[in-house]
Amino acid sequence: MIRAILIDDEPLAIQVLERKLEETGEYEIVATFQSELEWKGSIDDLQYDVAFVDIQLVGSNGLNLVREMQATNKESLCIFVTAYEEYAVNAFEINVLDYLLKPVSTNRLKTTTERIHNELELRGLKAMEEKAHSIQINLFQEFSVYYEKKLVHWKTSKVKELFAYLLTYHNQYVERDMIIEALWPGEDYQKSKRHLHTCMYHLRKKLKSIGFDHAVTFLDKRYLLQIETSTDVDEWKKAMNDLHEQPDSVEPFNRVLTLYTGKYLERDDYEWAKERMQAHHFQMISVMVKMKNYYSDREQLEETSQCLNVLMKEDPYSEELVQEMMGILRRMGRRADAVSLYEAFAERLQTDLQLKPSARLRAFSKGI
Incomplete structure (x- = not known):
């Protein structure tokens, strides 16, 4: 009206x-x-x-x-x-x-x-x-909310965690008992329900103070968070969607990597967030693999080696990555570095896993 x-x-x-x-x-x-x-x-x-x-x-x-x-x-x-x-x-x-x-x-x-x-x-x-522009929400590395460029402070750490949890299911209904199980696992149900109601009261009060009145609604034992804003994860997902299978430039890769500023809620150490943290990180590794292949297809050896270095840190026991890196170093005229890489890898396998490099990798190293 x-x-x-x-x-x-x-x-x-x-x-x-x-x-x-x-x-x-x-x-x-x-x-x-x-x-x-x-x-x-x-x-x-x-x-x-x-x-x-x-x-x-x-x-x-x-x-x-x-x-x-x-x-x-x-x-x-x-x-x-x-x-x-x-x-x-x-x-x-x-x-x-x-x-x-x-x-x-x-x-x-x-x-x-x-x-x-x-x-x-x-x-x-x-x-x-x-x-939307007045509020900035970060979920990568550590959960933080800024309103008009000032850090938002929460009544308790659980109120902060509750907001982070609801943001994970932004614009989706979440069962009340699902929230209780995630934030108060193993605790008495009635006591946990009271904790939830108290935290929800303080969360709504805080959101109202920064311009988001009625942001959380309750219906049929389910909560729904609706706010007109986006998080750093939303921006990263948008960049991921824009990343085609075979982009014609490196810029889409760089944008995705730049937006990924750290693992999802890593410093907050929320147990319920760890599965999502691993999923996002796995996606980033797949992007790095595609970026490595992009450079490799164009014979850009230095850039390919940089990508391989990142991937080897993520998977330090991968013979495939080590062999590919040794091949790149050889093509760059850095045979001594290739040999050193093999020796360090063999020592790491023996020390950490009591294993030896495969016959294939040993044969490849001899051909360096």
């Missing part, structure tokens, strides 16, 4: 317009005024979306009144309603949304209503975008 106020010094004109607006089923008439003085007496209590104002008011000028309205309530829309066409140019110079001539026809009012809806929708989208 569009919340509207009407200002006209003719009571009959107010009644006619009020009836026409109500007949559309689109408006809620918040208040009506017959003078500028009446309107000024209610400024502090008024909440409305649009004001329908007569230009010629007894004792005042509608143009000046609208200027004052725009100064006191920048979010409201103004529409002139008058019997005189000659004011149209002046009206649009002060940025009113529309200009209606009396008597207002049903079809003309329909057009005005569509304009109001479109403008309110645009303003709503802009407000959501501004709100």
Whole structure:
């Protein structure tokens, strides 16, 4: 519903317009005024979306009144309603949304209503975008929330963990018992439920303080978190989706790697997050493999070796990676480094696993 106020010094004109607006089923008439003085007496209590104002008011000028309205309530829309066409140019110079001539026809009012809806929708989208930019949420490495560039502090560590958990299932309903099992595993159920209710109260209170009122809803023993913002993980996933199987440049790889600033919630050490942490990290390893293949296909040996170094740190017992790295080093004229790599690998296998390199790798090392 569009919340509207009407200002006209003719009571009959107010009644006619009020009836026409109500007949559309689109408006809620918040208040009506017959003078500028009446309107000024209610400024502090008024909440409305649009004001329908007569230009010629007894004792005042509608143009000046609208200027004052725009100064006191920048979010409201103004529409002139008058019997005189000659004011149209002046009206649009002060940025009113529309200009209606009396008597207002049903079809003309329909057009005005569509304009109001479109403008309110645009303003709503802009407000959501501004709100989204005012908050920054990081889930990689360590969970942190910044509002207007200031770190958000939580009532307790469990309130913080609860928000992180709900963000993991952002825009999805989560069973209450599933939350309890994740955050208070093995504890008494009734006691854990009370803990959840207390934490949820403080979480809602904190979210409201940073502009996200009614962000968490409860229905059929399930919770739903809905906030108009994105996390660093969301940005990374978007970059992952943009990464084609065979990109024609290295930039998509670099973007994915740059956005991945650390393992998912690693420093927070939440038990429920470890499976997701491993899944995300495995995806990053697969990206590094693709990047290595990209460089290898283009005979960019130095870049290929850099990727292999990263992969070998992730999997220090992989003979395939060691053999590929030895081959790259040989092609780069670094035979001594290839031999040293093999010897270090053989020692690591023996020390850590009491194993020896395979016959294939031993034969390959002799050919270096």
